[in-house]
Amino acid sequence: MNNNSKLLKFEGHNYLRQRLILATLSGRPVRIDKIRSDDHDPGIREFESNFLKLLEKVTNGSTIEISYTGTSVLYKPGSINGGRLEHDCGTERSISYYLEPMVALAPFSKKPFALTLRGITTDAVDNSVDIIRTVLLPQLKWYGIEELLELKITKRGAPPLGGGEVVFNCCNVRQLKPVQFTDEGRIKRVRGIAYCTRVSPQTANRMVESARSLLNRYIPDIYIYTDVYKGAESGKSPGFALSLVAESTTGALLSAEKAAEPGQTAEDVGLQSAKLLLREISKGGCVDTASQWLNLLFMVLSPEDVGKVRLGQLSPFTIQYLRDLKSFFGVAYKIKQDGETMILTCVGIGYVNHNKKTS
Amino acid sequence: LKEKASQMFFGNRRVNLMNLIYDRDDLTPEAIIDGEYEDNQEDEEEDEEEEEFFTLKRDHSGKIKEAVDSAREAVEADDLDVWGEEEMLDSIRNRFITGEEDD
Secondary structure (H helix, E strand, O other), X not given: OOOOOXXXXXXXXXXXXXXXXXXXXXXXXXXXXXXXXXXXXXXXXXXXXXXXXXXXXXXXXXXXXXOOOOOOEEXXXXXXXXXXXXXXXXXXXXXHHHHHHHHHHHHHOOEEEEEEEEEOOOOOOOOOHHXXXXXXXXXXXXXXXXXXXXXXXXXXXXXXXXXXXXXXXXXOOOOOOOOEEOOOOOEEEEEEEEEEEOOOOHHHHHHHHHHHHHHOOOOOOEEEEEEEEOHHHHOOOOEXXXXXXXXXXXXXXXXXXXXXXXXXXXXXXXXXXXXXXXXXXXXXXXXXXXXXHHHHHHHHHOOXXXXXXXXXXXXXXXXXXXXXXXXXXXXXXXXXXXXXXXXXXXXXXXXXXXXXXXX | OHHHHHHHHHHHHHHHHHHXXXXXXXXOHHHHHHHHHHHHHOXXXXXXXXXXXOOXXXXXXXXXXXXXXXXXXXXXXXXXXXXXXXXXXXXXXXXXXXXXXXX
């Protein structure tokens, strides 16, 4: 953590979330200018300022200055505090938009996270809370983050009105464990969650049937849980979605999901999510597209040892993440093409959470 | 910009992915990904399908600058059609424990 005080500057509203999170972890102040300055409605959006509010809640001593026009943000990070908190995520973006970055912060906080978030649990833009629960969180265990780790979906909330609620618990650690994961293995089973709220409960079964029609040709071990919510737990809007996770013999988790958009039938959603899963599997790699960023981040923060991971095709989001990781931590990955996939290697910076005493 | 990226990929891709990501700040992440398609195209017929397959939603809308801040990749429903074809479906059979062992 050298150059601690040096201000980093960025332009544009893209990738705002990750820059704020990396600033928080690295302790470097960041200034983001020209946020939609050419737009007819300039400045940061409500969901972005809402995210800043959440960031202020989980940290201690942060200062956030937003210019009068909203087109530039100056963020001086404080320490990550954590603890028992609640936040309303609004309905512009889903809960995951807020939760994903919190998953990255939680292990390095002073107090264990017990975060209650309200809003939309699944939408067609972000990864759903199901994917965070079944794919992102299990991966934290590779890095030695295991205690208390839980995401409880107490209420579902579909767009546009939301009304969902999740509770995220996570312990804090002093240091991560280094990870080397290059054997992708082969897919041994597929698990999934078909959820529906405020529609016929049969919808969930229909999604499962159509997904199975495509996936059964590969493997018999498919279990898709149908999750039908009733009454107060089902949020304010009707909705349904299917999330699928393929698990390999070496523990790699590859995920895909599809949330219903207006006009889509249960069969459409089921079949599309199955196709998305096959697409994800065809890319190869030990880590799926949705969780590339988290693994790359944690490998940088790992003890001073070699971190290694095999990835399939990089997404644009991941590429920008690699660039931002270098800006904040000065760590560049070595990328080596290996057959159809690639191996990314880096040496961790040995990040230590000083708030956590060794036991 | 896209063409430039793809040309770079045609040359020596293996060395270049790192350079593209870390040294070419003028390239957007989307442009780097697009460059990769072109590279794949010359390999095989199968990759040609892939090319169409990985086209991003934002390219269609022509709004590359307004990237959605989401870890999930946006995929068009049309791009998934290839996964209805037998040939494509058979191509990943070896990724499952039930498939043939050889790669």
